[in-house]
Amino acid sequence: MKIPVAKPFLSKEEAQYAYDTILTNWVTQGPRVQEFEEKFATYTGAKYAVALSNCTTALHLAMIVTGIGKDDEVICPSMSYISTANSIAYVGAKPVFAEVDPATYNIDVHDAEKRITPKTKAILIVHQIGLPADIDAFKELCSKYNLRLIEDAACAAGSAYKGKKIGSHSDLVCFSFHPRKVITTGDGGMITTGNEDFYNRLRLLRQHGMSVNDRVRHISEKVIIEDHLELGYNYRLTDIQAAVGIRQLERLDDLISERRKIADEYSKAFGDIPFIRLPQEPEGYFTNQQSYSIYLKPECPVKRNDLMQQLLDVGISTRRGVMTSHRETAYRSHCMGLSLPRSEDASDNSIVIPLYVPMSNEEVNTVIYHFRRVLGV
């Protein structure tokens, strides 16, 4: 039996939605994108949502609309997928890497505060593999120092913080619909905002800075000559992708409850192992359980990579914990002498084990059995 680490949940219904959209002949950003945006805004409780080609382009536009540019600094966790840092570098600004809290892997507010300088313009928090960061603490910090807050919620569709869905807490919340996330459109992204100026500017920037969109021109009875108002991009989502996203969004809450059930089974099955630390969900936080990551304490008898290999030998695929950006080649030379021991330790000694829907009892039990067998417990 082969058990992958992750797998998207896609069915004939998603295919039918895409099929129907193709036959309308409107295939790029149009009515399905608008519908997906409206439904996503309603789902998250945000005023507006803007669909984009992926979360990386969403983050890039978030930097632009907040006016971040050359020589500015933006604080973010190093322990994240590398596009978090890249989005800052795209606008000529410097990512300043902060430590994470080892219990949650989320950016540590006290460490972030220590890294604020006169050049700091924003803090980009990450909701690590679906578990929200402490948004209120960062809101407070940002208002104290007059900084912008941006949320990298790539992994956090459907997660909640203090009873409200991610997407409704601040004005630039960026989501991903990559196949590794809980819902997917192939590739895809979304920004939610309550700020009308951001909303309008994001819509302009994603479509070459064009003053009217294709659809408005298409249905107009009067000739419209468009203008391009500023340097824009082609960061559009297609209507085919949006159609898939609409069906995925309808499933999101069910997918999350299935994922949480599997995570609970893992937590019950591994709760007695003294030399590992299981994922935490503090009071007031609700994770969509995008990934299940286990930390191996120093006294763990098997090294992380050996554990991964021995599981792969029996057909169980795993991944390393979340990477650190400051040790990747693209950033290493800019980060000489930077040491983030908590992030490095968390990244080097954690393992992501299989979690997807549907995952059979037999698959879950196979993972549990071999995980314990390799560790000798």
Ligand SMILES: *Cc1c(COP(=O)(O)O)cnc(C)c1O
């Ligand atoms: C997946 C991910 C991204 C990138 O999302 P894309 O849609 O692939 O661009 C950014 N940040 C985090 C934390 C991610 O997990």
